[in-house]
Amino acid sequence: MTEPASKSVLFLSYIASQKTGLYRLVTEELIDRLPALGWRTMGASGKQNRLLRMLDVLLTIWRLRREYQVAHVDVFSGLAFIQAELSVGLLRLLGKPVVLTLRGGNLPAFSQGHPRRVRRLLNAADQVAAPSDYLRDALRPFRSDMVMIPNGVALQSYHFHLREKPAPKILWLRAMHAIYNPTLAVEVIARLRRRYPDIHLWMVGPDKGEGxxxxxxxxxxxxxxxxxxxxIGGVPKAQVPAWMDKADILINTTNIDNTPVSLIEAMASGLCLVTTNVGGIPALLHDGVDGLLVPPADAEAMANAAVRLIEEPGFGAALSRQAYVYAQRCDWSVVLRQWDDLLLRVARGASGGGGSER
Structure with missing residues (x-):
């Protein structure tokens, strides 16, 4: 059998931008950026239909089995968890080292409903990474040696400017889906319009088609x-910084979340953040330091937070400045080296399953 190239990795996830040309997942960024550090990268799948995607992933694992040294699998909850289980099962049969990355803010709840499946999957991998302390800590009972690598952003792509006097120019940046609760943003603007007649909200994000x-x-x-x-609808990733430049405040209305890249991007742009305190967000932002946290589905609390940013002298500027300090830690120049070290360590030292069943 032909030996795979040194430093070669197969990424298994939903390669969304292949079809939509819009938002790119962190995994897609890794596929494009790791070659700069000597990696040969491959990825699957761009199929939008879940069943076809799962089949494409499994076929790719087999078809390219002589070409990759290590495999990376994104782990989501729900039906997508089955894809991870099947992928890891086939990779183990092939003797391939495996790295898992936890994705999606609903994984902690999913793990409570399916503890044996989650434990079995996590311990079948040679290493497990999480993009936030929140996910790592929530799933620590299933595997204790997980590592945290933050989601990366290209800091140079965002135009930081300090929001010294935030105006009622507001951005909402998520997909149009019920879990992100975009109607809350409308309620917030309805409350603020009475105080700021010139208020404006841009809602940027693709429609998920569920109403x-x-x-x-x-x-x-x-x-x-x-x-x-x-x-506005969905826009290409390259246009996101320009939309951030238009606004002074970003409101994040989600009901379920992990550590959204959109918040880190907003921090890199110097936007003042008001967000619900769900999932891993309290582990990302410190209330009153680099953002403001409010309860989910609370339009009054979110509107009051925006008022404070606009009207309290110096407060918005302080949050804008501190948010940028955090964003610097997530620049790809820092994060990519962490991925290089992890994948290389697993590729060279893995022996087929790093965790122990508990």
């Missing part, structure tokens, strides 16, 4: 906010 976009449009019309809220 949320229609609900948002209905809420805008009911509140007569058509002159104050623009629904």
């Amino acid at each position: 949320t976009l229609e609900n948002v449009k209905t809420a805008i019309a009911a509140a007569k906010l058509e002159q104050h809220i623009e629904i």
Whole structure:
């Protein structure tokens, strides 16, 4: 059998931008950036249909088995967890070293409902990484030696400017899906319009097609906010910094989350952040230091936080400055080296399953 190239890795996840041209997952960035450190990278799958994607992933594992030294698998909850289980099972049969990365803020809840499956999967890997202390700590009972590597951002792609006097120019940046609760953003603007007649909100993010976009449009019309809220839709990743430049405040209305890259990108841009305190977000932001945290589904609390940023002298600027300090730790120049070290260590030293069943 032909030996795979030194420093070669197969990434198994949803390669979304292949089809949409829009947002890129962290895994896609790794596929493009690791070759600069001598890695040959491969990836699957860009199939949008879940069943076809799963089949494509498994076929790719087999078809390219002589070409990669180590495999990396993203782990999501729900039906996507099955894809990770099948992928790792086939990789183990092939004798391939495996790195897992925990993705998705719902994994802690999923693990409580399926503890044996989660334990079995995590301990079948040679190493497990998490993008936040939140996910690592939540799943520590299933495997204790997980490592934390933050989501990376290209700091030079974002135009940092200090928001010394934040204006009521607000950005919402997520997918149009119920878990991100975009209708809360409409409620917030409805409350703030009374105080700031010139307020404006840009809602940037692709429609997931499950009815949320229609609900948002209905809420805008009911509140007569058509002159104050623009629904932009999905945009290419390269255009995100320009939309961030337009605003002074970012509101994140999600009900479930891990450590969203959009928040780190906003920090790199100097935006003042107001976000719900769900999932791993409290581990990312320190309330009153580099962002403001509010309870989920609380329009009044989120509106009050925005008022504080706009009207309290020096407060918005202090948060903007501290947020940028944190973002510097997540620059790809730092994060990529951590991935290089981890993958190289596993590729050279793994012997087929690093965890112990507990």
